[in-house]
Amino acid sequence: MTGRSLSPALAFGVAAAGIGLFSVMDAVMKTLVLAIGVYNAMFWRSLVNVGLGAAAWRLGRSGQPSARAIRLHLLRGGVTTLMALLFFWGLARVPMAQAIALTYIAPILALLLAAVALGERVGRRVAFASLAAFGGVIVVVIGQSRGAATGGDRWGVAAILASAVLYAINLVIARVQAQAASPGEITFFQSGVTALLLALAAPWLATMPAGAAWGQLVIAACLSTASLLLLAWAYAHGDTGFLATSEYTSFVYAAVLGWAVFGERVSGWTLAGAAIIVAACLHAARRRDIGDSAVIGAAT
Incomplete structure (x- = not known):
């Protein structure tokens, strides 16, 4: 691992690109969940992801994971599995824009968790940007409450809010x-842990998808793998509190x-929100002190 200084704006841009790919994947997964159910959409996609993750790990030539890295892989894999099940189940019952708006409690929680757990400094610019972005979400929610047929399913809303709390922990x-493993290794183990956990219920819940669904499953797997690689790289080169604000770009994609x-x-x-x-987000991306004060080790 070679230490070098990188622009915080570059890390932010890579994270935003990863969020964009995840947003497209969300749309594909919503279609799949409506067609074959949340379990089968998650299970079969995770199996495809394992193959893609193995290829990414091999191409990265990162060697064997450390014991610490394995513990982190298992922890994050368990958190993201439950997080994804809750989110996609809720997404099938709530409009995409509303669902994404509800998840915006996650970056705010991540700021606080990072400060407590990692000792990261939450600067004024990032804190202000997070609060302003959350204000934008409130504008959207008010607008949707004034419209017709946009309330969504109550259980869907509850599932998405629970998923958002887990997502903050995930961040x-x-x-x-990202400091303990390469992006390829992270991608493979996260997919592998998810596949193993979901496989426990396969004898009772798994059904073979129809031919048309397989194309969507492969597309969703490719999008999620590419997104994980981008986000793993970004989080290896920037502070959690700063990069968490990139999550707000997903609302534009979702809308x-x-x-x-x-x-x-x-x-x-x-649109106003x-x-x-x-x-x-653009205001937060102009922050300079992260790049001046941190020398991040490249995870390659």
């Missing part, structure tokens, strides 16, 4: 994990995909 673990794929309308309130969120 903090990702920061520690566009929800409208284009599922016919979910984007109101003026939604999205504008606030994007402005807050």
Whole structure:
């Protein structure tokens, strides 16, 4: 691992690109969950992910994982498995834009968890940007409450909120994990742990998908693997609190995909909230002191 200084804006841009790929994957997974159920969509996609992750790990030539890295892989794999099941189950019952808005409690929680667990400094610019972005989410929620047929399923909302809490924990673990393992190794073990946990219920819940669903499963697996690689690299080169603000860009992706794929309308309130969120993220990306004060070890 070679230490070198990198621009915080570069790490932010890579993280935002990873979030974008995850957002496209969310749209594909929502289609799959509606067609074959949350368990089968998650289980069969995870099996494809294991193969893609193994290839990424081999190409990365990172060697054998340390005992510490394995513990982190198991911990994050368990957290993300439950997180994903809750999120995709809720996503099938709630419009994409509303679902993503609800998850924005995660970056706020991640800021606090990173400060407590990792001792990371939460600067004024990042704290202000997070609060401003959360304000944008409130604007969206108010607008949706004034519209028709946008309330969503109560259980779906509860599942997404629970998933958001787990996602905040996942963000903090990702920061520690990225310093202990390469992106390829992280991708493989996260997929492997998820596949093993889901396989425990396979004798009772697994059913073979129809031919058309396999193409979507492969696309979803490729998108999630590429996203994990980008996010693992980004979190190896930037502070959790800073990169957590990149999560807010997912609302823009969700609003566009929800409208284009599922016919979910984007109101003026939604656009106003999205504008606030994007402005807050750009404000956070201008932060300079992270790059000046931190020398991050490259995970390759």
